[in-house]
Amino acid sequence: MISQNILKVENLSKKYVSGIIRTIMTIGVLNVSFELKEGHVVSLVGESGSGKSTVANIILRFIEPTEGNIFFDGKNILKMNKKKYYRMVQGIFQDPYSSFNSFYRIDHVLKQAYSYARPNYTRSSRQKEFIDILTRVGLDPYETLGRYPHQISGGQLQRILIARALLFEPKLLIADEPTSMIDSSSRAGILNLFKELKQEYNITILFITHDIGQAQYLSDRVIVMKNGEIIEQGATNDVFLYPKESYTQNLLNCVPSLYRKWN
Amino acid sequence: MKKLSVEILKVENLEGYYKGSFGLVQAVDGVSFSVNKGEIVGIAGESGCGKSTLAELITGVPKPLLFHGKGQVFVNQSPIYIEMPQYEITKFNRKMIKNKVKKQKEKVRKDILCSEIGYVPQASQNSLNPVLKIKKIIRDVMKQRYPNYKAGMQMNIGGELILSNDHIINHLEKLGLDRSILRKYPHELSGGMKQRTVVGISTLYKPKLLIVDEPTSALDVTTQKILIDTFLDLLNQKITDTILFISHDIPTLAQICTRCIIMYAGKIIEMGTMEEIICEPLHPYTEELIHSIASFNPDGTAETELKAITGNPPNLREPPKGCRFYPRCEKRKDECRENEPPYFYPKGKKNPVACWIYKR
Numbered sequence: 104m105i106s107q108n109i110l111k112v113e114n115l116s117k118k119y120v121s122g123i124i125r126t127i128m129t130i131g132v133l134n135v136s137f138e139l140k141e142g143h144v145v146s147l148v149g150e151s152g153s154g155k156s157t158v159a160n161i162i163l164r165f166i167e168p169t170e171g172n173i174f175f176d177g178k179n180i181l182k183m184n185k186k187k188y189y190r191m192v193q194g195i196f197q198d199p200y201s202s203f204n205s206f207y208r209i210d211h212v213l214k215q216a217y218s219y220a221r222p223n224y225t226r227s228s229r230q231k232e233f234i235d236i237l238t239r240v241g242l243d244p245y246e247t248l249g250r251y252p253h254q255i256s257g258g259q260l261q262r263i264l265i266a267r268a269l270l271f272e273p274k275l276l277i278a279d280e281p282t283s284m285i286d287s288s289s290r291a292g293i294l295n296l297f298k299e300l301k302q303e304y305n306i307t308i309l310f311i312t313h314d315i316g317q318a319q320y321l322s323d324r325v326i327v328m329k330n331g332e333i334i335e336q337g338a339t340n341d342v343f344l345y346p347k348e349s350y351t352q353n354l355l356n357c358v359p360s361l362y363r364k365w366n
Numbered sequence: 367m368k369k370l371s372v373e374i375l376k377v378e379n380l381e382g383y384y385k386g387s388f389g390l391v392q393a394v395d396g397v398s399f400s401v402n403k404g405e406i407v408g409i410a411g412e413s414g415c416g417k418s419t420l421a422e423l424i425t426g427v428p429k430p431l432l433f434h435g436k437g438q439v440f441v442n443q444s445p446i447y448i449e450m451p452q453y454e455i456t457k458f459n460r461k462m463i464k465n466k467v468k469k470q471k472e473k474v475r476k477d478i479l480c481s482e483i484g485y486v487p488q489a490s491q492n493s494l495n496p497v498l499k500i501k502k503i504i505r506d507v508m509k510q511r512y513p514n515y516k517a518g519m520q521m522n523i524g525g526e527l528i529l530s531n532d533h534i535i536n537h538l539e540k541l542g543l544d545r546s547i548l549r550k551y552p553h554e555l556s557g558g559m560k561q562r563t564v565v566g567i568s569t570l571y572k573p574k575l576l577i578v579d580e581p582t583s584a585l586d587v588t589t590q591k592i593l594i595d596t597f598l599d600l601l602n603q604k605i606t607d608t609i610l611f612i613s614h615d616i617p618t619l620a621q622i623c624t625r626c627i628i629m630y631a632g633k634i635i636e637m638g639t640m641e642e643i644i645c646e647p648l649h650p651y652t653e654e655l656i657h658s659i660a661s662f663n664p665d666g667t668a669e670t671e672l673k674a675i676t677g678n679p680p681n682l683r684e685p686p687k688g689c690r691f692y693p694r695c696e697k698r699k700d701e702c703r704e705n706e707p708p709y710f711y712p713k714g715k716k717n718p719v720a721c722w723i724y725k726r
Contacts, residue, residue, distance in 0.1 A: 150586040256678050286413050287614055291658040292674030313586065316617070316662040320672065344666045357591040359617035361644055361661040365591070 109275060109307050110139040110162070115171035117157055117331075131157040133331045135171070139275070144301050144308045146318035146339075149328035150354075155311045157331070159279045162309070163194045175275070190220070193268035197280040199260035203252035209263055210248055216267045232270070240266045240296060258289030265296065276300070276308045282317065294321055315358045319343055327351050374442060374574050374608045375401040375424070381435035382423045391682045393419040393432070395632040401575075401625075406601065406609045408623035408640070410616055410655075414679055416632040417612045418488060421577050424610070426479045441482050442574055446474055480511070484573035484606065488580045491560035494552035500563060501548040504534055507567055534570070540603055541566045541596055558589030562596055569605050576606040582618055594622050617661050620644060628652050631680050631690040638717040648712060648719040650697045651675075689722065697723055 117131035132154040139145055147155045160166050162173060164185060173180045180188055196202065203212060210233070217229055237244040240262045252260060261281060268276060278297065282290045294317060300306045312318055318325055319339060326336040327350070335348045346352045359365075382394040394416045401407050409417045422428050424439055426446040439446050448470045455463060487493075495503055508515045508530065521530045535545045541562050552560060561581055569576060578597070582590040600606050613619055619626055619640065626643045628636045628651070636649040647653040654675045677694040680686050689695070689702040702722050709718035710725060 150588065287616075288412050288655060288658050288675040290674070291660065291672035294660060294672060295674065314660070315587070316660040319662055320660040340666050343662075343664075354587065355662070355664065357587040358662045359587070359590070359615070359621045360663065361617050361620055361656070361659065362663050362665070365594075365621050 107141050108138045109141045109176060111174040112137050113172045115161060116169050117161060118169045130331045135333055137326055137336060139307050139309060141307055142301060142305045143323045144310055144321050145324045145326065146322035147309065147311045147326050147328060148315060148318050153328040154331035155328055156279055159277050159311050163277055190271050191273055192275045193271055193273040194277045194279065195264055195268055195281045198284050199257055199264055202264055203260065205252050208249055208251055212267055216270050220270045236266045236269055257285045258292060261285055261293055274307060276306055278308060279311045297321060372403045373400050374403050376440040378438045380423055380437035380439060382419055383433055383435055384431050385433055386431050389683055392685065393632055393682060394423060397634050399627060399634060399637060401608050401610065403607045405625060406611055406623045408619035408626045409612045409629060410614060410619055410626060411629035412679055413614060415629045417629055418579055421579050421612055424577060425483055425485045441478050444478055446478055481571055482574045484568040484576040486565055486568050486578045486581060490564045491557060494560060496552055499549060499551055504567060537570060538566050558585055558592055561593055569600060572605050574607045577610045579612045597622060616659055632682060633690065636719045649721050650695050651691045
């Protein structure tokens with residue numbers, strides 16, 4: 104199978120300017136270019152403040168870039184209709200708790216998404232699809248539907264949000280630190296779910312994380328960022344085993360691992 | 367004179383519970399272990415397993431809603447919880463007993479809790495007062511100890527007389543902090559510097575036991591490494607004798623700890639050296655926990671497949687009757703459901719494990 108570029112980011116920059124007379128410029132992202140191939144999982148790793156989440160937010164069109172272009176399937180996303188765009192690109196975020204309104208049952212989130220995804224739905228088809236999609240993400244639909252967010256653990260809430268994103272049958276998932284607020288024992292389940300999505304449904308995933316171990320486990324390619332710039336990118340094993348830049352080497356040396364001890 | 371002890375911390379059958387409008391939650395249920403001089407002991411487990419509660423109980427001043435149930439904690443061989451007198455409390459001696467207990471409590475607070483234990487609570491880097499300079503925050507801490515503290519006074523620390531300013535600056539420099547931070551406000555420091563400042567403040571009096579609760583969880587890997595090196599320095603320079611390191615991140619514990627305690631639902635299920643826990647875990651829970659971690663492998667042979675632990679930890683309001691891991695365990699047997707496992711010592715091992723499969 105020849106995999107095509109699904110997303111192409113060209114010279115993306117985001118600068119924040121403050122002050123009128125004496126202007127101060129803060130750089131969020133500077134000259135970032137990369138490509139995502141269809142069916143690949145690409146990890147964006149870096150320390151906090153390196154601009155990983157800014158890239159995600161620009162691709163999800165929550166903030167406008169100062170310079171640069173993003174092409175999705177050959178079309179410039181900044182000129183696309185947002186409603187059409189979100190049918191193809193969906194996001195999953197760090198904090199699953201804040202995506203739910205604690206006064207509503209968890210069905211509410213799914214129902215809302217469903218009314219956008221299939222405007223002419225019937226109740227029975229909706230229920231059928233909910234059951235189908237929740238089974239797909241590894242949840243028991245009869246136990247989860249009709250519950251309130253506080254009755255469910257963080258890992259399960261995150262799975263429901265992944266199910267919500269899957270309702271749109273997206274081609275690209277942007278996962279912004281999806282496991283950092285989840286208990287360590289259910290983290291592996293979420294990572295495995297991403298792997299399944301990639302293998303079975305050929306969904307491209309941009310996986311943003313600060314945990315190098317998760318990036319190594321999940322991804323085909325890795326992009327290392329620092330202070331808003333891309334330091335290094337390449338295939339996972341190339342970057343993690345033979346890093347070219349000293350910054351990457353330094354970062355990898357600091358990662359606590361089960362398999363080695365620092366001197 | 368007291369005999370020099372090597373056992374700095376000893377916890378005996380400790381129980382603690384939360385009590386409030388939500389009912390009664392037995393968060394720590396019969397925990398016993400001991401820590402010797404020079405050791406760094408890690409406590410690991412899922413969130414809600416009672417790690418932080420245990421730490422709070424060891425400090426001797428549990429926060430409201432948390433209460434000490436049974437059991438005793440010995441720090442440097444002195445108990446920190448006062449036992450009520452055995453004889454009957456009557457109308458006539460009630461006041462006397464009350465006074466006596468109060469006096470004893472004050473003595474314990476002064477001699478043990480405030481001088482031999484250092485405690486760095488969870489997310490304490492965010493608790494530095496934002497309107498005070500670091501200098502004043504440290505001054506406030508010193509004033510608690512010496513009511514007539516002034517900058518530049520002579521202090522007696524560990525038998526030697528030293529100027530208080532020199533002591534503070536020396537101490538901070540040992541932790542790798544510049545003296546210029548004294549003149550800064552907390553928001554001017556980075557996350558790692560704040561965390562080191564907090565550790566510095568809690569080790570000013572050279573406590574024998576330092577308890578750190580999730581110190582690295584909010585930090586980047588590079589800052590995390592600097593902080594862990596700081597902890598090792600503290601031990602090498604004999605500022606503290608032992609460290610109790612609480613974290614949910616086992617790879618971090620693997621870098622620093624000599625021994626590790628695994629907790630599950632308020633109980634210790636396994637204890638052992640760090641290598642034993644990682645390479646040959648005995649308890650099914652430990653085994654599954656180790657296999658669920660996506661750890662970075664510098665050799666490139668990443669774990670072929672991770673396995674998540676199915677299910678959720680039990681609700682501690684109504685803890686299950688038998689083994690607490692029974693509903694999630696893959697190696698469960700019938701006897702696990704009914705009877706709580708005692709500690710077994712498998713062949714060739716010195717360390718206890720609470721699982722029925724090691725019954726002989």
